[in-house]
Amino acid sequence: MVELVRAITADGITLDGAFHAPRNLAANRLPVDLALLVHGTGSNFYAPGILESVAAALLAAETPVLRINTRGHDGLVGRRGGAALEDIDACRSDLAAWVDWALARKLDRIVLIGHSMGGVKSIYAAAAGLAPTAIVAISPPRFCHRMYQEDPRAEAFREDYLRAGTLVEQGRGKDLILVRQPLPLWIQAEGFLDKYGPADRFDLVSHLPTVGCPVLVLVGSHTVENSPAFNNLPDDLAALELPSEQLTIQVIPGADMDYSNDPLEPCRRAADWLDGLQPPADHSRSDRG
Numbered sequence: 001m002v003e004l005v006r007a008i009t010a011d012g013i014t015l016d017g018a019f020h021a022p023r024n025l026a027a028n029r030l031p032v033d034l035a036l037l038v039h040g041t042g043s044n045f046y047a048p049g050i051l052e053s054v055a056a057a058l059l060a061a062e063t064p065v066l067r068i069n070t071r072g073h074d075g076l077v078g079r080r081g082g083a084a085l086e087d088i089d090a091c092r093s094d095l096a097a098w099v100d101w102a103l104a105r106k107l108d109r110i111v112l113i114g115h116s117m118g119g120v121k122s123i124y125a126a127a128a129g130l131a132p133t134a135i136v137a138i139s140p141p142r143f144c145h146r147m148y149q150e151d152p153r154a155e156a157f158r159e160d161y162l163r164a165g166t167l168v169e170q171g172r173g174k175d176l177i178l179v180r181q182p183l184p185l186w187i188q189a190e191g192f193l194d195k196y197g198p199a200d201r202f203d204l205v206s207h208l209p210t211v212g213c214p215v216l217v218l219v220g221s222h223t224v225e226n227s228p229a230f231n232n233l234p235d236d237l238a239a240l241e242l243p244s245e246q247l248t249i250q251v252i253p254g255a256d257m258d259y260s261n262d263p264l265e266p267c268r269r270a271a272d273w274l275d276g277l278q279p280p281a282d283h284s285r286s287d288r289g
Helices: 048-059 087-105 115-129 145-150 155-169 189-196 204-210 223-228 231-238 265-275
Strands: 002-008 014-020 034-038 064-068 111-115 135-140 176-179 187-188 217-218 247-252
Touching: 002 087, 014 087, 034 048, 034 087, 034 115, 034 231, 048 111, 048 187, 048 265, 064 087, 087 111, 087 115, 087 217, 111 115, 115 135, 115 155, 115 217, 115 247, 135 265, 155 176, 155 189, 155 247, 187 189, 217 231, 217 265, 223 247, 231 247, 247 265
Parallel strands: 034 064, 034 111, 111 135, 135 217, 217 247
Antiparallel strands: 002 014, 014 064, 176 187
């Protein structure tokens, strides 16, 4: 049972999604009213992959699922949308609109489950005031400028970053360039500098201490070993020394970015972790933007 739905952000952007209702809501086996699934860079609410597997597993547990678009869905969408033109900071408004949609339906206990950039957006929005019940971030990459500049595997990133900087200096910051790391993507030169510049605006390590709900970070060992975007991520998260009720870090042995060896393992771990959460005292959202 799938319902195509829409939400409108505070700045007037219309976003599409799909609400999957379980056959027997009364049998919901997880302590949440809704799992809100947030896609990664250039993806969308109907894409195959890890979130498709997560959605199927949640529905098998009779948990309602909402797969959504953010304005960064797909590569290039019209004049304002798509990953090529996206301002990551706008994810606060996107996720707030979807949380409002859920609250209007009396779905108060919301877990954000984001893959890749979707996990980063979930953490970033929660650090800015969004108040979900919990967050599960599946393979969220780092946005740490120093890390990319120092990693010997990131030569392509450094070349692309220099090229983007030159275009911005020439007054051509709106030009689209094809970058190679951390993933192949057409993006505006100024947007690339904003995402990966030395200000580290979107580095999840810096934002996690101010998130007001429990967070589970899942990452595959293969990803940590082979991608500059995940270099030392488990160690850097552990170094925050946040209490276990605020942050849980789990490394899945042998798993890659998309968990192709076992797509259901993140689902099992997330379900076990959610079962262990204490019921929160307040599910209201403190930020409207």
